[in-house]
Amino acid sequence: MENGITPLWVAKDRTASLIDRAPWARVDDMPWKDIADGKEMVIRGGYRHLQVWRCVPSSDRHCLVSEGAGHCGAIHADWFVPALCLPEKKPVHIEDLVLQSATGESVPVYVPSRGNGRAGRHMWVSADDRTLWEEIVGERTPLPSVSVEEDDDVITFAEQEIDRTCRAGEESWFVSDARPMRDLAQPTGGITLSHMPVRGSRHPMRITPVERAAASAALGCPTWELGPCAGCGQLMRRYGRYAAMYCRVCRAVLNGR
Structure with a gap:
């Protein structure tokens, strides 16, 4: 980020070298005519949602501590x-992200890695999700000014004409792309809260999003049914049916008594 301007790099390849080196988004490789005709470009990678859940047997997600055991x-x-959220979120389009990044509805977040050998992950998220994440981790992680050097730190650009020659039946060697897969769809940045925050004060208090x-x-209830106990001030199910x-x-x- 420089002079208050955050770059948004758009990639069409899951092995693109700029992925996780700056705020990015990946879209499908579309013909220019489809783009000119106004076809929507769905973001396939680079935009994520924060999900918070209680680790109990009835949960649809596995435990991050025991790795599902x-x-x-x-x-x-x-x-x-979006596709792995519960419930599933609607996909975000690149044209919407451009607008939301300008209005501040979508913001970039950098999540440092936790033992997976990578420096960290850049992603675009909603402003509300970033606020909640900062409450969870207890700090704001700034975007790195210089990316950490990695083994595959060679940025290449190899646009080539499509070879339309059919080579079926020919004896030849297949050489796979040596570049590693950088756009990984699995969850990232997992963190665990050991217990619910305890509130014992009867004075007016600010309840943080986390x-x-x-x-x-x-408590198994919607957030709008929460409120302080009239006796001790502990957060409880205060509103709604059977409250x-x-x-x-x-x-x-x-x-x-």
Whole structure:
């Protein structure tokens, strides 16, 4: 980023060298006529959504701690491409991302890697997801000014004419692309919250997005049904059907009087 301007590199190849070296997006390789005719260009990689869930047996996602071997009861957060979100998110189009990046609705995020040998991943996300992520990790990770040098740090551009000669039956060697796959669709940046934030103050408090998401997952209710206990101030299911004014602990104390 320079002078407040963030670049948006558009790639058409999953092995493109600029992937994860700067904010990027990958689209299909479309004929120029389709682009000129206004055909929508769906983003296939580079845009993700933050998902937060409680790690319980009824969860549709596996445990990040045990790698699917069990359930830890904690709260996990991870970044997913739209097709792997639960429920599935609608795909984002490149023309919409250009507009949203200008208005601030979509912003770039850099997520440092956790032991996978890569320096980190660049991705475009919604502004709300970035705010929630910063609450979860407790800090704001700036976009790196210089990318970390890697083994495949040779940027190449090899546009060639299509060879339309049929070579079926010929004895020849097939040479695969030596460049590694850089656009990986699996979740990235997973983090675990060990427990729900405990609130014991009766004074007015600010509930952060991560606390609200964690409480919603733990209590099994929508976020708009959450509220403070009238007794201790602990976050609980305060509104909606079958809601109560006091949490279970306070009700036990009151009923025991």
